[in-house]
Amino acid sequence: MIKTAVRYAIRDAMAEEMRRDSSVFLxxxxxxxxxxxxxxSQGLLREFGDGRVIDAPITEHAFTGLGVGASMAGLRPxxxxxxxxFAMQAIDQIVxxxxxxxxxxxxxxxxxxxxxxxxxxxxxxxxxHSQCFASWYAHVPGLRVxxxxxxxxxxxxxxxxxxxxxxxxxxxxxxxxSKEFIIPPKMEVMPLxxxxxxxxxxxxxxxAFSICVDHAIKVAEVLQDQHDIxxxxxxxxxxxxxxxxxxxxxxxxxxxxxxxxxxxxVCSIGSEIISIVCEGAFDYLDAExxxxxxxxxxxxxxxxxxxxxxxxxxxIVRAVKKLCxxx
Numbered sequence: 001m002i003k004t005a006v007r008y009a010i011r012d013a014m015a016e017e018m019r020r021d022s023s024v025f026l027x028x029x030x031x032x033x034x035x036x037x038x039x040x041s042q043g044l045l046r047e048f049g050d051g052r053v054i055d056a057p058i059t060e061h062a063f064t065g066l067g068v069g070a071s072m073a074g075l076r077p078x079x080x081x082x083x084x085x086f087a088m089q090a091i092d093q094i095v096x097x098x099x100x101x102x103x104x105x106x107x108x109x110x111x112x113x114x115x116x117x118x119x120x121x122x123x124x125x126x127x128x129h130s131q132c133f134a135s136w137y138a139h140v141p142g143l144r145v146x147x148x149x150x151x152x153x154x155x156x157x158x159x160x161x162x163x164x165x166x167x168x169x170x171x172x173x174x175x176x177x178s179k180e181f182i183i184p185p186k187m188e189v190m191p192l193x194x195x196x197x198x199x200x201x202x203x204x205x206x207x208a209f210s211i212c213v214d215h216a217i218k219v220a221e222v223l224q225d226q227h228d229i230x231x232x233x234x235x236x237x238x239x240x241x242x243x244x245x246x247x248x249x250x251x252x253x254x255x256x257x258x259x260x261x262x263x264x265x266v267c268s269i270g271s272e273i274i275s276i277v278c279e280g281a282f283d284y285l286d287a288e289x290x291x292x293x294x295x296x297x298x299x300x301x302x303x304x305x306x307x308x309x310x311x312x313x314x315x316i317v318r319a320v321k322k323l324c325x326x327x
Contacts, residue, residue, distance in 0.1 A: 006148070068101075
C-alpha cells in the first residue's frame, strides 16, 4: 500500500506508460522545463527528453490539432490543458475531429488520445476560469469521459485511458492535486465505464464525481451522526458512459437519490442521472430524484458570493432531509 498525492499518481501513471510504450508522449503548456503548471509532470522531461515531453506555445487549437493528427498516424498523445477552460480554444479539434474520426472513417482510423487537466471550480479565479465541463463532453458520442477522485483512480484510470483506442477526456480537479490517498497494488488498470460504491447505505443514494465525492462523504457523516439517515455514496468516476446498473440497483435499495456536482443545472450530469432513474427505477422511488448544482449563473469572484453559488455541506444536508421527510 502506497499513500500518495493525486498529482504524483497522475505523473507516475504517465511515466510508466511512457516507459512501456514509446508511442506515448506528453504535449502542453509548461509541461517540460517548468514541470507542469501544477507540477504534475515534474521529472518527466529529464527522463524522456524534449522529443516526448513537449512544451507547446500558448495556442491550444494548434497543439491539440497536432496531437489529434499524431494519434491518427499511430502515436498515443497525452494533451495537457493548463485548465479545461482553455480547452475552449480547441473544442473543434476535440469534438469535430477526435470524437468523430473513427465513425467517419468507417472504423479504419482510430484516435487514441488523452485530453487531461484540471476541471471545475478551483476557487477565487472568477467566472471565465470557474467552470465544470463534464456534461459538455459527456454529451458527445465518440468520447469517453472520466473524472477521478482518489489517487488510485487517477493512477489506474489514466493508464487505462492512455491504452484506450478511443479519445478520452480526463477531468482532474486542482483542489484534489495535493490530497493524499492510498494506492492499492496488484492492479493493472481500472475500467473506463464503472462507478464505485464508496459507502453503503439504506435511506438515500448520493451520486457525485471528482471533488463532490468529498462533499458527499462529509455529508454522509453528518446525516448519520445528527439525523439518523443512512446515505449510500456512488462515485460515478465514468461520465460517458455512465454506469447505469450500479445507480439503478442502489436506488432500488434506498428509494431516493440526490446527485451533487459543480456544474450548472441545465443539461447537467444530474439531469442525466434523474433521467436514468426515472426510466430504470421509477417504481422504487419514495421521493422525487433530485440534484444539487452550482447556481445557474456565472461563478462570482467575490468569496462570499462564490460560496453562495457552489454546492455546500449545508445545502446538501438540507436537500437530503427534505427528500427523507425530516425537518
